[in-house]
Amino acid sequence: MFDAADLTAFFITLKLAAVSTLILLALGTPLAWWLSQTRTRVKVVVEALVALPLVLPPTVLGFYLLIVLGRTGPVGRFMESLGGEPLAFTFAGLVVGSVIYSLPFVVQPLQDGFSSIGRRPLEVAATLGASPVDRFFSVVVPMARASFVTAAVLGFAHTVGEFGVVLMIGGSIPGETQVLSIAIYDHVEALEYGRAHVLAAGLLILSFTLLLAVYAMNRRLRLVRP
Amino acid sequence: MTIRARYQIHLDDFTLNARFSVPDRGVTAVFGPSGSGKTSLLRAIAGLERGPIEYLEIGQEIWQDDHRFLSPHKRPLGFVFQEASLFPHLSVEGNLRYGQKRARNRSPILTFGGVVDLLGTASLLGRNTRDLSGGERQRVAIARALLASPRLLLLDEPLTGLDLESRSEILPYLDRLHEELEIPVFYVSHQPDEVARLADHLLLMNNGEVLAAGPIEEMLTRIDLPLAHGLEAEAIVAARVDRHDDDFGLTYLNSRAGRFTVARINLAPGRPVRLRILARDVSLTIDRQSDTSILNIFPVRVDELIAESAAQMLVRLDAEGVVLLARITRKSASLLNIDVGSRLFAQVKSVAVLS
Numbered sequence: 001m002f003d004a005a006d007l008t009a010f011f012i013t014l015k016l017a018a019v020s021t022l023i024l025l026a027l028g029t030p031l032a033w034w035l036s037q038t039r040t041r042v043k044v045v046v047e048a049l050v051a052l053p054l055v056l057p058p059t060v061l062g063f064y065l066l067i068v069l070g071r072t073g074p075v076g077r078f079m080e081s082l083g084g085e086p087l088a089f090t091f092a093g094l095v096v097g098s099v100i101y102s103l104p105f106v107v108q109p110l111q112d113g114f115s116s117i118g119r120r121p122l123e124v125a126a127t128l129g130a131s132p133v134d135r136f137f138s139v140v141v142p143m144a145r146a147s148f149v150t151a152a153v154l155g156f157a158h159t160v161g162e163f164g165v166v167l168m169i170g171g172s173i174p175g176e177t178q179v180l181s182i183a184i185y186d187h188v189e190a191l192e193y194g195r196a197h198v199l200a201a202g203l204l205i206l207s208f209t210l211l212l213a214v215y216a217m218n219r220r221l222r223l224v225r226p
Numbered sequence: 227m228t229i230r231a232r233y234q235i236h237l238d239d240f241t242l243n244a245r246f247s248v249p250d251r252g253v254t255a256v257f258g259p260s261g262s263g264k265t266s267l268l269r270a271i272a273g274l275e276r277g278p279i280e281y282l283e284i285g286q287e288i289w290q291d292d293h294r295f296l297s298p299h300k301r302p303l304g305f306v307f308q309e310a311s312l313f314p315h316l317s318v319e320g321n322l323r324y325g326q327k328r329a330r331n332r333s334p335i336l337t338f339g340g341v342v343d344l345l346g347t348a349s350l351l352g353r354n355t356r357d358l359s360g361g362e363r364q365r366v367a368i369a370r371a372l373l374a375s376p377r378l379l380l381l382d383e384p385l386t387g388l389d390l391e392s393r394s395e396i397l398p399y400l401d402r403l404h405e406e407l408e409i410p411v412f413y414v415s416h417q418p419d420e421v422a423r424l425a426d427h428l429l430l431m432n433n434g435e436v437l438a439a440g441p442i443e444e445m446l447t448r449i450d451l452p453l454a455h456g457l458e459a460e461a462i463v464a465a466r467v468d469r470h471d472d473d474f475g476l477t478y479l480n481s482r483a484g485r486f487t488v489a490r491i492n493l494a495p496g497r498p499v500r501l502r503i504l505a506r507d508v509s510l511t512i513d514r515q516s517d518t519s520i521l522n523i524f525p526v527r528v529d530e531l532i533a534e535s536a537a538q539m540l541v542r543l544d545a546e547g548v549v550l551l552a553r554i555t556r557k558s559a560s561l562l563n564i565d566v567g568s569r570l571f572a573q574v575k576s577v578a579v580l581s
Binding site: 120121123124125126127128129130131132134135138139142143145 | 272274297298299300301303304305307309311313314315324325328329370371374
């Protein structure tokens with residue numbers, strides 16, 4: 001049913017989504033925590049920046065990333081000066097794009113989850129002798145566990161589903177940057193509707209299953225909405 | 227040993243401006259109308275509120291002053307908030323162990339079993355916190371705070387928001403805490419009956435300021451303070467069970483003022499009790515009445531008197547060092563020619579045994 005090229009695209013998609021989700025959780029958790037606790041006015045600016053990928057056409061984001069990461073862009077030149085390759089049209093470039101593009105899908109559920117815990121449990125933990133780091137791991141993480149699941153699944157699913165950013169900065173290099181959504185586009189362009197059907201239906205089922213799992217879990221945990 | 231504090235903290239809607247010292251033992255009731263800063267004072271003591279002026283000395287240790295600030299998690303104290311605030315992700319036992327685990331380097335004031343017994347939480351250990359009643363939650367919260375081996379216990383209206391049944395379920399446990407704990411306790415309340423029952427000292431707050439602090443018996447009967455002028459103006463008298471009179475179903479109690487006769491109570495002779503006597507239940511006579519149904523009559527000397535309204539006066543009485551309040555009409559005061567120093571008899575119509 002799948003040919004080798006499609007299978008490769010499938011695994012690249014999974015790898016991209018998995019790597020991006022891990023990086024998103026690592027970066028998004030402290031960012032969301034800061035946003036949920038801070039009272040500075042800078043907060044609204046940061047919130048707006050984080051939310052930007054929700055409204056911006058992916059091609060706009062992809063275009064700027066291409067400029068910045070490409071051979072003539074600042075990051076590209078920096079990479080070359082270190083003896084490396086520019087990130088445009090590489091898997092690493094895709095990861096950078098995905099992380100930025102999916103950031104709100106990870107940060108927002110985490111921020112909501114952290115905010116809904118409120119100050120009280122943390123104050124209780126402090127008066128019971130828990131240090132700030134201890135409080136985060138012994139109170140915040142377990143109380144916001146549903147938000148972590150939501151954030152991870154949304155970040156993963158959204159990365160699987162992205163198209164515009166990937167097309168702009170990754171192109172469609174089989175084995176390197178060709179992900180499922182691009183492969184589908186290529187099949188349609190080549191009028192291979194049958195193969196496009198298989199991949200499209202596969203993505204549809206995968207996305208639906210992931211979301212179903214999130215909503216079912218939230219219904220059970222009743223801590224936050226995605 | 228003394229607890230000394232000085233705070234000036236600007237909060238959203240008012241400023242806490244407190245300076246007081248209270249003994250480093252027993253229960254200090256923090257009393258005042260709602261919004262007077264009682265909770266904020268406790269939060270300041272716990273290090274949860276910061277302000278331009280901060281000073282806190284607990285016995286020999288200084289927890290904060292101009293140069294030092296001990297973080298909340300480094301202060302050996304237990305804080306029981308108004309809502310029990312149990313951790314929802316932990317079982318009852320998990321909640322209890324949370325503070326215990328983090329107090330390893332403090333010398334425990336009670337063992338796990340001791341605390342569980344003291345607060346009757348043994349049967350709750352395996353339960354989910356969601357399935358507890360309000361009274362049970364509050365008992366677990368108090369036990370959790372005690373297991374952190376505090377040097378100081380802060381209770382913020384632990385009975386507010388509970389129904390009458392839960393309140394009467396918890397009060398006996400608080401009595402036991404009062405009897406068995408050696409550490410000082412701050413107890414925020416706006417319920418006069420709780421304060422009269424549990425407190426040794428009273429810290430009176432209004433508008434973010436500490437009006438006065440002192441022993442409970444003295445504070446309740448100081449006629450320069452608002453406490454003595456409420457509808458429930460009262461005096462607290464310390465007494466001990468002397469013996470029971472089973473023929474009449476009575477118990478005799480000894481106090482410095484003399485012998486009190488009350489309806490039989492279930493306490494062994496020698497046990498201490500607190501009596502609460504409302505000012506409106508005390509009447510005054512020139513001579514000792516013998517043809518009266520009232521049993522509790524004491525010789526007293528008028529200490530102070532003040533007109534409360536056109537019709538009423540409040541009289542502060544000294545009965546061998548025990549202070550009583552009497553609320554009488556100005557007309558009676560004039561007819562009996564009552565003045566400071568007058569020697570009279572106080573007839574106590576009704577006595578409530580508190581503990």
